[in-house]
Amino acid sequence: MENIEIINLWKQYDEKLEKSLSLNKKIITELQQQKAKNALRPARNYKILVVFIGIVYSALVGYFLYHLIPFASIFVNLSIGIHLLIMVIAVGMYIRQLVLISEIDCSENILHMQQKMAKLQSSTLKVIGICFLQFPVFATWNIRLELIEKNPLAFWLVQLPVILLLTYIGIWFYRNINIKNMDKRWFRMIFYGVEWSAIIKSGKFLKEIENFEKI
Amino acid sequence: MQHNQQEFLEIIETNKRLIFKICNSYCQNADDREDLAQEIIFQLWKSWGSFTNEYKLSTWMYRIALNVAISFYRKEQKTTNTILMGEEHLIEISDDNLEEGLEANLTALQKFINELKPLDKALMLLYLEEKSHKEMAEIIGITSTNVATKIGRIKEQLKQKFSAQH
Numbered sequence: 001m002e003n004i005e006i007i008n009l010w011k012q013y014d015e016k017l018e019k020s021l022s023l024n025k026k027i028i029t030e031l032q033q034q035k036a037k038n039a040l041r042p043a044r045n046y047k048i049l050v051v052f053i054g055i056v057y058s059a060l061v062g063y064f065l066y067h068l069i070p071f072a073s074i075f076v077n078l079s080i081g082i083h084l085l086i087m088v089i090a091v092g093m094y095i096r097q098l099v100l101i102s103e104i105d106c107s108e109n110i111l112h113m114q115q116k117m118a119k120l121q122s123s124t125l126k127v128i129g130i131c132f133l134q135f136p137v138f139a140t141w142n143i144r145l146e147l148i149e150k151n152p153l154a155f156w157l158v159q160l161p162v163i164l165l166l167t168y169i170g171i172w173f174y175r176n177i178n179i180k181n182m183d184k185r186w187f188r189m190i191f192y193g194v195e196w197s198a199i200i201k202s203g204k205f206l207k208e209i210e211n212f213e214k215i
Numbered sequence: 216m217q218h219n220q221q222e223f224l225e226i227i228e229t230n231k232r233l234i235f236k237i238c239n240s241y242c243q244n245a246d247d248r249e250d251l252a253q254e255i256i257f258q259l260w261k262s263w264g265s266f267t268n269e270y271k272l273s274t275w276m277y278r279i280a281l282n283v284a285i286s287f288y289r290k291e292q293k294t295t296n297t298i299l300m301g302e303e304h305l306i307e308i309s310d311d312n313l314e315e316g317l318e319a320n321l322t323a324l325q326k327f328i329n330e331l332k333p334l335d336k337a338l339m340l341l342y343l344e345e346k347s348h349k350e351m352a353e354i355i356g357i358t359s360t361n362v363a364t365k366i367g368r369i370k371e372q373l374k375q376k377f378s379a380q381h
Binding site for chain 1: 220223231232234235236252253256257258260261265266275278279281282283285286289290303305306307308309318320324332333334335337343344345353354355356360361364365370373
């Protein structure tokens with residue numbers, strides 16, 4: 001079939017539609033009066049909730065830390081401080097995502113807008129990666145200088161290797177939790193389920209966009 | 216505002232086929248199609264106030280309609296807050312046999328479009344609507360050369376599909 005025949009076929013379809021298709025004006029008027037209908041609204045509401053919980057949690061941890069500083073050991077303070085810092089960064093990243101959602105403009109060119117949307121979805125993985133960086137604090141908060149002096153072997157042979165191992169695991173996850181690894185087995189085992197499939201799909205779509213941009 | 220609303224209604228009326236064809240290409244299910252059509256019209260209305268003459272009206276419309284359709288297509292949970300008015304629907308087709316009455320070649324063409332990836336589908340729809348390469352490039356966000364190459368490839372696939380059928 002020649003190109004011209006295909007175009008004519010489509011025109012024929014268009015003519016048929018012209019005769020049989022109508023849009024309900026009552027519903028269009030109703031749509032014009034709506035303010036809240038938005039495809040991105042569920043994602044935005046979820047992020048607002050996460051930001052709210054994150055701020056309340058960080059404030060509580062901060063308050064707790066402020067009152068604990070004079071009494072607790074430097075290791076407890078440092079561990080809670082690192083945990084708080086990472087929580088604040090994660091909340092900040094979610095706030096940035098909310099700003100990006102508000103900036104999304106459907107009248108931008110398709111690749112630009114779709115790339116923004118897919119990046120926005122997959123950036124949730126970055127927040128998870130950052131959270132993994134606090135892994136070592138689970139083994140540092142209970143270090144006590146008196147115990148190191150009394151039983152140095154237990155510290156050097158047990159606690160320190162555990163801290164180093166958790167640090168390594170934390171950094172490894174931070175560096176590897178990204179869309180590039182989404183086809184790997186370990187990634188699929190962690191991010192398994194409906195709640196993650198949208199993020200995985202957005203990663204695949206980003207690859208599709210990249211390929212589409214190539215000639 | 217009233218004038219604006221009326222003007223918008225006229226634009227939607229003039230371009231209803233465009234909206235329907237996009238919805239039909241991105242949704243197989245009638246309920247999804249209805250939902251997508253509402254979402255497209257809502258987003259067009261939302262952007263209507265900020266529409267400038269920087270681009271042609273058709274470029275602006277296609278960008279919004281295709282962006283909404285692709286986003287909708289990628290969504291896990293399709294149903295949003297569709298307006299329901301009893302038995303009334305936004306899309307009303309008087310000819311119940313519209314799809315059945317179509318020529319076999321047109322049915323095959325629609326099937327081919329449905330099987331394309333979302334971005335190729337957008338390109339194919341623009342090609343069928345006889346948009347220039349320049350306008351297609353502005354809508355999609357790639358160069359005109361890239362548009363020409365991709366359209367060429369899609370047409371080749373289409374040719375093969377049709378020749379395999381006959």
